[in-house]
Amino acid sequence: MASTVLSMSMSLDGFVADANENPERLHQWIFPGAEPGDFEAAVARLQGVNRQMYDELMSTGAVVAGRGTFEPAEGWGGDHHDGVPIYILSRNPAPAWAADWTNVHYVSDLEAAMRDAKHAAGDKDVLVHGAGIARRALPAGLLDEISIHLVPVLFGQGRRLFEEPGVHHRELEPTRVLEGEGGIVHLRFRVRR
Numbered sequence: 001m002a003s004t005v006l007s008m009s010m011s012l013d014g015f016v017a018d019a020n021e022n023p024e025r026l027h028q029w030i031f032p033g034a035e036p037g038d039f040e041a042a043v044a045r046l047q048g049v050n051r052q053m054y055d056e057l058m059s060t061g062a063v064v065a066g067r068g069t070f071e072p073a074e075g076w077g078g079d080h081h082d083g084v085p086i087y088i089l090s091r092n093p094a095p096a097w098a099a100d101w102t103n104v105h106y107v108s109d110l111e112a113a114m115r116d117a118k119h120a121a122g123d124k125d126v127l128v129h130g131a132g133i134a135r136r137a138l139p140a141g142l143l144d145e146i147s148i149h150l151v152p153v154l155f156g157q158g159r160r161l162f163e164e165p166g167v168h169h170r171e172l173e174p175t176r177v178l179e180g181e182g183g184i185v186h187l188r189f190r191v192r193r
Contacts (some may be wrong), residue, residue, distance in 0.1 A: 002121040003144035004064070004114055004137070006128040007057055008161060010148050015158035016131050026151050029184045030054055049180035053149065060084065061121030064113050069130035071095070078104055080127075085120045087113040089133060114142045131161050138162075138170060143191050146172065152183040 001018050015087045017023045028034075029050050034042035045148035046054050063086045070076075078087055078101035086104045088094070094106040107113045114137065117126040125145075128137065137143045172189035180186055 002061060002118040002124060002126050004118065004126045004128050004142060004149055005060070006134050006137070006143050007147040008129075008131070008134070008149070008150055011151055011153050011155045011158075011160055013154045013156065014160050014162075015155040016034065016161050017159040018155045019157045025153055026149075029149060029151065029182055032182075047181060049178050049186065050182070050184060053178070053180065053186050057127060058082070059123030059124065060127040062087065062117035063127045063129065064089070064117045064127035064133060066090070066132045067092075068132055075101065075104060078102075085117040086119065087117050087138075089113055090120065110136055111142060131159060134161060138191070139168060140142065141193065145175070145191060146189045148187045148189075149180075150187060151187040 008016050009023065009029065009139050011026060016026065030046070031039050031042040032045050041073070043054065062084050063080045065086065065088055067088060067090045076100065082185070083103055088104060088106045088111055089108070090106050092106070093099070094104060094142045094143045098104055105116070107116070110133070111121065114126070128134070128143065134143065171192040173192055174187070175190050176186070176188040178186040
């Protein structure tokens with residue numbers, strides 16, 4: 001059965017975006033040495049543990065994200081990876097530029113999005129993107145696992161992953177700790193119910 005897995009790159013001081021709302025530095029482990037337009041070549045350069053983590057992300061069977069993640073990424077061109085369905089949580093309909101993408105489903109109910117994504121994913125995991133989604137899904141009991149890619153940088157300010165009200169004390173069970181290239185530490189936890 002599919003598990004919902006929040007996957008986020010995060011600074012050592014707990015930020016998922018810098019003070020300018022830019023997460024780019026946190027994603028350099030995925031795109032080593034990337035120049036604009038060179039992302040596929042950068043991914044091809046991935047090795048070792050970081051490559052293993054990237055491949056794990058790209059082997060999921062569905063994606064759930066918020067508009068704040070999806071729209072700045074230009075909707076991943078309508079295909080996050082391998083044509084898997086993408087569920088975008090939003091109170092608004094899809095913008096015109098994304099309205100015709102058959103893999104993209106704008107939904108207003110988080111529980112329905114997670115349920116539909118799990119069904120679509122089959123026996124693969126559901127990749128969950130975005131701090132806003134995490135802040136809502138965790139207290140609602142809709143996240144099964146959390147995967148943090150801890151980047152050795154301090155932002156000092158920006159957007160924290162779990163600073164919003166609604167995320168109360170939760171016990172997590174560590175399931176994996178791997179050290180990747182460039183000092184990235186990949187942590188995975190099961191959310192205890």
